[in-house]
Amino acid sequence: MKIVVLAKQVPDTRNVGKNAMKEDGTVNRAALPAIFNPEDLNALEQALRLKDKHAGSTVQLLTMGPGRAADIIREGLFRGADGGVLLTDRKFAGADTLATSYALSRALQKLQPDLIIAGRQAIDGDTAQVGPQVAEKLNFPQVTYAEEIVGYNGKEIVIKRRLEHGVETVSSTLPLVVTVHGSAAPCRPRHAKCLMKYKHSRTATEQQENPSPYYNESLRITEWGVADVGGEEQQFGLSGSPTKVKKIENIVFAAKEAKRLTAADKDVEELVIELIGNHTIG
Amino acid sequence: MNNLFVYCEVENGKVADVSLELLTKGRSLAQQLGCQLEAVLVGYQLDSLAQSLFEYGADVVHVADDKRLYPYLTLPHTAIVNALIKQEQPQIALMGATTIGRDLGPRVSSALHSGLTADCTSLEIGDHADTKGNEYKNLLYQIRPAFGGNIIATIVNPECRPQMATVREGVMKKEALPAPKKGIIKKADVAKILNDTDFVVKIIDRQIEERKIDIKNAGIIVSGGYGMGSKENFALLHELAAVLGGEVGASRAAVDAGLAEHERQVGQTGVTVRPKLYIACGISGQIQHTAGMDQSAMVIAINNDPNAPINQLADYAITGDVCEVVNKLIKYYKKNSK
Numbered sequence: 001m002k003i004v005v006l007a008k009q010v011p012d013t014r015n016v017g018k019n020a021m022k023e024d025g026t027v028n029r030a031a032l033p034a035i036f037n038p039e040d041l042n043a044l045e046q047a048l049r050l051k052d053k054h055a056g057s058t059v060q061l062l063t064m065g066p067g068r069a070a071d072i073i074r075e076g077l078f079r080g081a082d083g084g085v086l087l088t089d090r091k092f093a094g095a096d097t098l099a100t101s102y103a104l105s106r107a108l109q110k111l112q113p114d115l116i117i118a119g120r121q122a123i124d125g126d127t128a129q130v131g132p133q134v135a136e137k138l139n140f141p142q143v144t145y146a147e148e149i150v151g152y153n154g155k156e157i158v159i160k161r162r163l164e165h166g167v168e169t170v171s172s173t174l175p176l177v178v179t180v181h182g183s184a185a186p187c188r189p190r191h192a193k194c195l196m197k198y199k200h201s202r203t204a205t206e207q208q209e210n211p212s213p214y215y216n217e218s219l220r221i222t223e224w225g226v227a228d229v230g231g232e233e234q235q236f237g238l239s240g241s242p243t244k245v246k247k248i249e250n251i252v253f254a255a256k257e258a259k260r261l262t263a264a265d266k267d268v269e270e271l272v273i274e275l276i277g278n279h280t281i282g
Numbered sequence: 283m284n285n286l287f288v289y290c291e292v293e294n295g296k297v298a299d300v301s302l303e304l305l306t307k308g309r310s311l312a313q314q315l316g317c318q319l320e321a322v323l324v325g326y327q328l329d330s331l332a333q334s335l336f337e338y339g340a341d342v343v344h345v346a347d348d349k350r351l352y353p354y355l356t357l358p359h360t361a362i363v364n365a366l367i368k369q370e371q372p373q374i375a376l377m378g379a380t381t382i383g384r385d386l387g388p389r390v391s392s393a394l395h396s397g398l399t400a401d402c403t404s405l406e407i408g409d410h411a412d413t414k415g416n417e418y419k420n421l422l423y424q425i426r427p428a429f430g431g432n433i434i435a436t437i438v439n440p441e442c443r444p445q446m447a448t449v450r451e452g453v454m455k456k457e458a459l460p461a462p463k464k465g466i467i468k469k470a471d472v473a474k475i476l477n478d479t480d481f482v483v484k485i486i487d488r489q490i491e492e493r494k495i496d497i498k499n500a501g502i503i504v505s506g507g508y509g510m511g512s513k514e515n516f517a518l519l520h521e522l523a524a525v526l527g528g529e530v531g532a533s534r535a536a537v538d539a540g541l542a543e544h545e546r547q548v549g550q551t552g553v554t555v556r557p558k559l560y561i562a563c564g565i566s567g568q569i570q571h572t573a574g575m576d577q578s579a580m581v582i583a584i585n586n587d588p589n590a591p592i593n594q595l596a597d598y599a600i601t602g603d604v605c606e607v608v609n610k611l612i613k614y615y616k617k618n619s620k
Contacts, residue, residue: 262600
């Protein structure tokens with residue numbers, strides 16, 4: 001089975017600590033570390049488990065982003081993936097989810113996978129749109145909110161989904177797009193052997209800018225641009241994006257007077273009595 | 283006419299709350315735009331449900347009624363919605379930001395090449411001028427927190443139709459009309475729209491549990507963040523909630539750390555709550571979280587950091603050890619309540 005995992009490098013928005021705040025109270029994006037989108041790691045694990053069980057299967061990563069997003073592919077290689085493609089081109093810039101899914105679907109048409117697995121959503125946007133939008137562009141069916149790929153018998157794949165109020169088990173034939181929920185099994189750690197093997201893997205651009213003497217062609221991370229994937233140029237990037245950002249408001253934590261209390265018994269008891277008195281509690 | 287569509291979800295013989303909330307919102311947006319409100323109801327045995335949507339102001343209810351359309355499956359529902367949108371050309375289409383709406387919405391937007399904004403916290407009508415000097419009247423402003431909730435973005439879809447948005451349950455208010463509208467029911471020709479290939483994904487088993495944890499309707503919420511530190515400490519919050527007759531909520535960080543169940547998550551990617559009292563324990567107060575609770579009638583923040591952002595929207599900010607304060611709240615409540 002040929003599996004492609006869609007992965008994204010994201011700023012770690014979960015830990016916007018004080019250090020990441022600018023003086024005006026807004027977020028300093030440059031201070032946020034770039035990480036492997038968490039649910040994409042859950043997706044990678046599901047792919048690697050299928051590969052473990054079905055001999056001859058391959059797992060490739062596909063990511064779109066600037067040159068440094070090659071880190072995501074290397075991370076995948078360290079954990080057991082077989083290869084990866086970095087979609088990188090200025091013409092992809094400014095893409096909303098639809099233009100992103102167009103670019104990914106063009107690359108996927110070249111890769112011809114049987115199964116595409118992605119994280120449900122990325123933490124920098126939380127939209128959960130790219131997986132289904134890719135599926136539609138490829139005319140593949142989709143199974144979203146997957147918690148576990150239960151099995152594959154060579155014909156049908158069985159998947160457990162995590163819904164708001166319960167669990168649903170579905171089956172489908174391939175090809176298929178699956179998006180994986182964060183409640184799925186965590187991704188295995190890096191494997192020492194893979195780490196040794198792929199430590200010097202690079203994109204051609206990286207090798208040019210920062211040559212490694214241990215690099216050889218078998219370690220090359222594929223780089224594709226618009227010219228490589230083809231398609232209609234106006235569908236990529238900003239021009240292919242129906243949604244436009246009209247306004248961005250940085251959140252500034254505005255001051256509002258709170259009544260300050262301490263943990264002293266007197267403070268807490270007076271508060272409780274006040275709340276009982278005005279029927280907030282009790 | 284370019285009307286406003288609301289896709290209505292059906293579960294266990296009922297229309298989902300989020301769909302009724304969207305109809306309520308859609309009603310006022312449609313009034314502003316001078317267009318009609320059209321509900322799209324897809325499922326099986328829908329006659330009485332279709333009628334009930336007139337109570338929420340639908341002028342037209344499109345009904346796609348077929349045994350194969352319940353429970354929800356991506357491809358058949360996408361085919362129905364795509365067909366209705368192509369036929370009726372709505373200017374706006376709204377869906378719940380549920381596992382169904384977030385499965386269906388992007389699929390439809392990709393097929394129709396229309397822009398979709400997920401998890402909006404506010405929807406407004408307004409004008410837009412782009413940098414090229416093009417002007418657009420009466421667009422849907424799709425307002426949502428982004429970037430982990432650290433910015434608020436207003437998104438518009440100037441060119442593509444319909445303008446699509448999903449909204450989480452509880453964000454909008456649900457309000458029936460004092461007297462139901464007289465509307466029209468239009469039946470979709472399901473057999474003509476659906477293909478056998480739409481049924482490649484099959485449901486083998488469904489175990490739907492009624493929601494047991496219900497923080498949305500709780501009057502008092504005791505909510506814990508990552509600062510609670512451990513499951514043992516988190517158990518204290520359950521104790522306080524039980525004493526006060528409330529429910530336990532949690533921040534995303536606490537849920538991610540395994541301190542609380544997903545159903546308890548308050549915030550942009552969780553539940554939006556408006557209790558009369560919200561007690562935030564060990565929660566720093568990222569916008570991601572506060573977006574889901576800032577309309578609480580009263581907020582008490584307990585945090586060892588006097589500068590925690592949560593204190594800025596709190597009515598009472600208690601600085602100190604969270605467990606100590608919670609224990610004292612329990613103790614003094616028991617002592618002073620009758």
